[in-house]
Amino acid sequence: MSPAASVVERSVLEWLASVVGFPSGSKGILTGGGSLATLQALATALHDRVPGFHATGLQRDAAPLVVYTSVEAHRSVDKAAAILGIGLDNVRHIATDSLHRMDVSALRKAIAQDRADGLQPWCVVATCGTVSTGSVDPIDAIADLCAEQDLWLHVDGAYGALFLLSEQMRGLMGGCARADSITLDPHKLLFASLEAGCLLVRDGSKLRDAHAFDSSYLTIADDPLMTDYMDYGPQLSRNFKAFKVWSALQAFGVSAFREANERTLELARRLGAGITATPGLTLLAPVTLTAVCFQVDGASPEEHAKLLETLAAENVALLGPVVVAGKRGVRACVTNHRTSEADIDLILDRLRR
Ligand SMILES: Cc1ncc(COP(=O)(O)O)c(C=O)c1O
Secondary structure, X not given: OOHHHHHHHHHHHHHHHHHHOOOOOOEEEEEOOHHHHHXXXXXXXXXXXXXXXXXXXXXXXXXXEEEEEEXXXXXXXXXHHHHOOOOHHHEEEEOEOOOOOXXXXXXXXXXXXXXXXXXXXXXXXXXXXXXXXXXXXXXXXXXXXXXXXXXXXXXXXXXXXXXXHOHHHHHHHHHHHHOOEEEEOHHHHOOOOOOOEEEEEOOXXXXXXXXXXXXXXXXXXXXXXXXXXXXXXXXXXXXXXXXXXHHHHXXXXXXXXXXXXXXXXXXXXXXXXXXXXXXXXXXXXXXXXXXXXXXXXXXXXXXXXXXXXXXXXXXXXXXXXXXXXXXXXXXXXXXXXXXXXXXXXXXXXXXXX
């Protein structure tokens, strides 16, 4: 019913797929955010891997399906598994290595253990940019294991995957192109106003098969130019999320977004270096993307909380709490394309005082 909106959405999705390196048969949909994209990805993976899923759902006599993610994964993975009826008992939170990335040998062991226990390993959710520290799971090695074990690989790239726009991140994140599905969040790294999330599925027919339903009142003639997004997600009536993404790309050009993302990465590194150089402050994790986690040596959790309040009350910066490997501290994340070196230096000066 909105052919122009459909064509614009398709063009945004095709561009996003090209950034990730997905093949031409991929399809996607813009969503209300990363959490909804991951929910829809897992629904698609269920439909793909569970025979007769639309007819019987999970109400059949079969071994429980198991989904694997890391201890650093966003809670939207747990939430999706719980909402879809997988059950939190069947979500394995795999340990991470010293750089907070999923430990692939621990993943392999967990899959073997579940098979030995008669369960059905089904899906792995790797993270490209964990919410706390910005670590990137070893997606290539995880993709190899998923291929070997015949598991669906979803990548939660809500925070990090659009850094693929930047050449310097290609080595770290290139494995995203091998996923069965990926979550992106234009309302993060493309600075779009809320809401603009995105799901891309490598084999677009699987996304459609999971979401398309016939009805007598919604029969629309096939048109090769038209994608009817009611067949690619749970919504029938939808707003025009693609417009703000498309018009920003038209107005500013892709290079503006690439440069803005690279600038936020540089600013995070500047903050990380400043913290490392300041006696009494300790980085809690390497600065991989734009999240910078640190602690004030010897400060209690209450003192860290007070520090956040003070920085906000003095209009210095809005930082958040974090726990990294059991250590409590502060998380700064550069999320605004207008943040400048002066803003970073203001934070460092205030922390030093
Ligand atoms: C790694 C990761 N996954 C998922 C989400 C959820 O995204 P949204 O808030 O768009 O639902 C976030 C958002 O903070 C995130 O950082």
